[in-house]
Amino acid sequence: MSNFFTDNSDLVFQFNNLDYRKIVEMAEDNFEQAKDFNYAPVNYEDAMENYRKVLEMTGDLTGNYIAARAADVDIEGAQFADGKVDYAKGTQQNLKELAMADLMGMVLPRKFGGLNFPLTIYMMATEMVARADASLMNIFGLQDIAEMIEKYGTEEQKEKYIPGFSTGQYTGAMALTEPDAGSDLQAVKLQAYQDEKGKWFLRGVKRFITNGNAHVHLVLARSEPGTKDGRGLSMFACFTDETVKVRRIEHKLGIHGSPTCELQFNDTPAELVGQRKFGLIKYVFDLMFRARMGVSAQALGISQAAYEEALMYAKDRVQFGKAIYNIPAVANMLIDMRVMVEYNRSLLYATGQIVDLKEKTQVVIDKYKKEGKSVTDLNEEVKYYTRLSNLLTPMTKYWLTECANKITYDSMQIHGGTGYMKEFRVERLARDARITNIYEGTSQLQIVAAISGVINDILKDYFDKKEAKSYPGGLSRLATYLKEIRAIFYDCLKYVTDKKDNEFQDVAAKDLVELYSYLYIGYLLLDEAEKEPRKKFIASRYIITSLANAKKNADTIKNELFTDILHADEILI
């Protein structure tokens, strides 16, 4: 029996160290709902106890039931026949149990049957779901579709779509990608048109739609004929009916339990969600935010599972008369993996809390506005959290998904030839990890999203404050290293901006974002090491490695390595 919450001391550590009072108080709005719902918390402590208990239950469900079905789900996969998609048997059972456990509406409001949990707690559940079965996370994570409707839909739309998510009767899909519109969603062509009565219809094709067989679709469509860019796109909601046709499902490397569909909308009746023309520039960006957090949590769940497989195998496998765990080179790989898992987790939940602050402050603002109260100060706050989120979300997705690939790669390496075989779990994990740094924006696009925050040094005040702080004992040495990294960062930043060359900046962006990340993550780990002695090892290896990497980043930027890009045609023969 394994409980994916209680057996994961690092996840419990993150939960115990959440700085959550402000977020909970905003999310629960003076705990008014306790009057109407017997499961709503009466105060902050009660809310935290609720989260803990529900995470424990999720840990039991994922660790003892869902994980056991993952191998069969991978082998069977989602099936497509006669125009109909069927989940693997294990997936069906998983979804049934998640719904029975009230977990399919975790983030949705109570009045629509949900639990009203903030993002960070939802991400902790997501991590556990993915650790058990990465492909299930895709369907579990799509409750965000209902969350979007809750945020931007009309009251009538909310009542129509959301309760079915909470009960598990509906699942969702976000239909954005098209054959010619992948990373570049501005190129979306799917047509939205109105009849004489003003009713909307959708016509066109969407591709690579995760869970495209869902009951409810959020569709990005061109509502303004003749336009070519993102400003001609709006967001629509519709139910699956006979006009929505799944044309095929993809045969993929991994996440076999999650059906990836090609969809055809044949004059499908739909409803406009939110404001016309804001589909991409407002709603999809918002949706992608949460989706990127979700994929980060998915990657972390896979990393955790792969690390555990490697550790277990290394302790069991005897070669040269001893367990390979006792070979220093192997132990060193394992420590690198463990440090990655733990810094990934710190980063994910630190970012989660910033996104929570952003979202919950916005809810308070909306409420105050209705009541005619002043929101000037709150507006400033929300702007600040938005800027931070815009940097930290892509940074999180970049690191967590790249690390999941590295960790599964090394886990297989530790298994040796055995790990390459289908019988071993790591083989599936390596395949499942591979998509995480591709979908919801490739790693390269995460760099593009993060770079402006880095160039504008938006964490300057935060780092100034951290630098001014004195850390005890051995940690002060690590704090000195972080100062050194910061000096390297400023030196590189100046070098890049002085060049005033946009193309050079684009190529150097990856190194700059990495440099900036070392600082943010480094300070997170330093603060954790103050709370928990064991975390010193994590902070120490991370910061020392980062200093070495920072020097390498600096060299890459400053030794003119990129000048050969001008000669790409000569090199790439």
Add this chain to the structure above:
Amino acid sequence: MYKSIVLVKQVPDTANISGKVMKDDGTVNRAMLPAIFNYEDRVALEFALQVKQKYGGKVIAITMGPPRAADILRECLYMGADQTYAISDRKFAGADTLATSYVLSEAIKKIGDYDFVFAGRQAIDGDTAQVGPQTAEKLNIPQVTYAEEILDIKDGKIKIRKKIDGGFEIVQCKFPCLITVLKGAAEPRPFQAKRIMAYKGAKTLMELEKMVEENSLLYPDKLVHEYEERNLFIPTLTADDLAVDSERCGIKGSPTKVHKVESVVLAGGNQENIPPTKDGIGSLIDRLLEDRIF
């Protein structure tokens, strides 16, 4: 609409043994083992909840055990039980199956007005499979053991498929009746998040009394009232409440005496090749008969 009473038990988690769990005298050191909800009892609760889902009604879970057994009553609430009772008294301690079934049957009579009593086939600590059947005898109602599936309930009769050696049997009986269920018969539903949050604070009388002991500002009656108001009170039935004969309860009422518990390790001995001939097989049969294996 049917009213079901489910017998549940908290048991030591014998699958997760760590440290020294056997005392020198051969008894189990329960403090060393984590306590869990006996799995087959969870299946029994699942059966009762399915009956409620299909036909309507009410599900009541009861347990006899020490104060900490309240944990599994809360878990029954998390799964969907409408009400729970703790049956607890110092006089009940040390009960064997006879004394246990006596107290349980009295508790069931006290709750009264039931259609079905569900129980797991057996608990993983004693493995006797006696408490269910003995309880039915004391209640003087029919019993169906080893149930795998409820096929139908109508006209005062329940039709059940039960497991027998090498197959199954379909039986029908009048109810009220008692049904014991097997491990694989149904998968217990997960705890429901909303019910966890709503009932995590549910407390038995003993737990409330303990709170009062630790905090002199609290008054027992007021506290019970407050918990009742919030629908968080788990009633406790004591020996006095049940008006049971204390000579038939607990260690006094338990004729079973455990002589010795020993850990038997089954190990293979020597092996021998028997020639595949008539004589060879014949001598094997003779020896098996001699060793009373046949």
